[in-house]
Amino acid sequence: ISSFVIDTTFPTVSSVAITDAEGIQNNILNAGDNVSVTATFSEVVIVDNSSSNPTITLAVGSDNRTATYASGDNSTDLVFRYTIQSGDNDTNGISIRENALDNNSSTIRDRAGNIATDFTHSAVDNNSSYKVYATTFTVDNFTMSDTELKIGDNATVTLVFSEAVILFNSDDDITADNGSLSTMTSDDNITWTGTFTPAINAEDDNNTLSLANNSYTDTAGNIGPAETTANYEIDTLAPTVSSVLITGQDGRQNYFLNAGDNVSVTATFREAVIVDNSSSNPTITLAVGSDNRTATYTSGDNSTALVFRYTIQSGDTDTNGISIRENTLDNNSSTIMDRAGNIATDITHSAVDNNSSYKVDTTAPSVDNFTMSDTELKIGDNATVTLVFSEAVISFSSAADITSPNGLLSTMTSNDNRTWTGTFTPTDDREDD
Incomplete structure (x- = not known):
């Protein structure tokens, strides 16, 4: 009889461990990151997943999450993967309860064809290298100390996040209308401050500081939200x-x-x-x-x-x-x-x-000349009266403005309102020196 091999030992699980992650930052996983779990068997196993894939249940905070078989056929190490979902949270680190491996209607067997039926394994305690934070963080405060800025003014800008952020740079992440914002600084990566200086010779009632989204993250890698300040007014244009x-x-x-x-x-x-x-x-x-x-x-x-x-x-x-x-x-x-x-x-x-x-x-007019052509008048005589002012006059009327004893002065006329002439006719039957 030639030699032959006997294998009547079923494959069993030696260990289960969290072994890798894609996208992890600072030991924290966020939405979209992948965590890998490896189930190590006592011998090389073959996976028949034509009906469905084996799974391992992970404890992510207080929630159960399913990692699905991804690779490892014809080896001792079967790798399972779970993609972190929005809302997942585990501040202590992912853990695996005992006996969480499930063939899930698949078949796991050794090369001899012995089917694994005992998938028991020990629990895996919270692994602080694989914490989870997939909760969207917020901007709690984005304010300016002065929103009515004139020549010589500036404003302290305060930006407060709900948690510490990384990859934040105000020079790149904040746009400032009609002015400049100094590089913002922080002692804790939560509260950031800087100084806004308005542009010179500017006049605009509608301005904001705008924080861009997708330009910074929290320490878990969650993308930061966009935000704007309240409107501020700028008038740095002096009146002329x-x-x-x-x-x-x-x-x-x-x-x-x-x-x-x-x-x-x-x-x-x-x-x-x-x-x-x-x-x-x-x-x-x-x-x-x-x-x-x-x-x-x-x-x-x-x-x-x-x-x-x-x-x-x-x-x-x-x-x-x-x-x-x-x-x-x-x-x-x-x-x-x-x-x-x-x-x-x-x-x-x-x-x-x-x-x-x-x-x-403002100089009053004077009379330069006021004469009569004859000053000794007898029966049948008359005299030409000439009145010359120093300048043209208005509202002058000889009838109202000149009295003529023992005779009659005709209405005086003028071509230039300066030299006026009229005729004086003596009264009959009069004798007066």
Whole structure:
């Protein structure tokens, strides 16, 4: 009889252990990661999984999760795999209860054909190298210390996560509208702080800081969520002067102003401004003839148009019309600021040329000549009366303004309102020296 081999020993399980993981970070598994478990048999086994696959039940926290046979046919080591699901959590590490291996209608046998029927094995305690955290973490706080920013302001930005994060870099992960955010730092990788500085010469009521998702993770590798701050407003554009114009008057006649009349000048700003004149009033210097005259702020607070007024004085004269030299607006120790609090420091403006609608004449007209062509009048005589003023006059009426004893003066007329003539006719039957 030739030699032969006898094998009547059924394969049994020598050990079960968690042996590997894909995607694990810092000993923590998250959703989508794979954990591998190896069941080692007493001898090489063959797996007939034509009907179904063997399984091993894992204890993930308080939940049972099924690892399914993946490889190892015709070897002593059968490998099972479980993919971590969202919501799985095990802070102590995955464990395996005793006797959790199940052939699950498959057949596991040795090379001699002996079918394994005893799958008992020892328990595997919590393995801290395979903790599980597949719970989405949150942004608990994303705030700015100031949301109304003007020239010279900045804001402390605070970003608080529900847990420690890794791979977070504010330079890459946060976009800042109309400004810059310094690199944020943290002592615990949970609470991060930085400083936001608004852009210069910017004016925008709608801005946010935006944290991008998929750009950072927690220590388990869970992807971080997106978040934005509340809206913040930026006004770092100081008010400037758009124009200066002579815009009004009180008392003017025929485009002439005289003593006691008021002339108004309007300085228009590019935005509404507030005037703090508790110390003094802003002024604008007018050129009245060859003299400088000061127009003082009177109204326009909290608007774009500030109105200044000057009262014409006796002796003022300007035959061409009042003008304004460039850059004569002076805050005069007052404060002009926009509603955000930005102070107007540049109050330059263009010149205003002579405005012929605002001439100035405060000198009263005089009579240069008032004569009669005949001063010894007899029966049948009359005399030409000539009246010459120093300048043209209006509202003159010889009938109302001249009395003529012992005679009658015809209505005087003029071609230039300066030289007036009429005829004096003596009264009959009169004798008067």
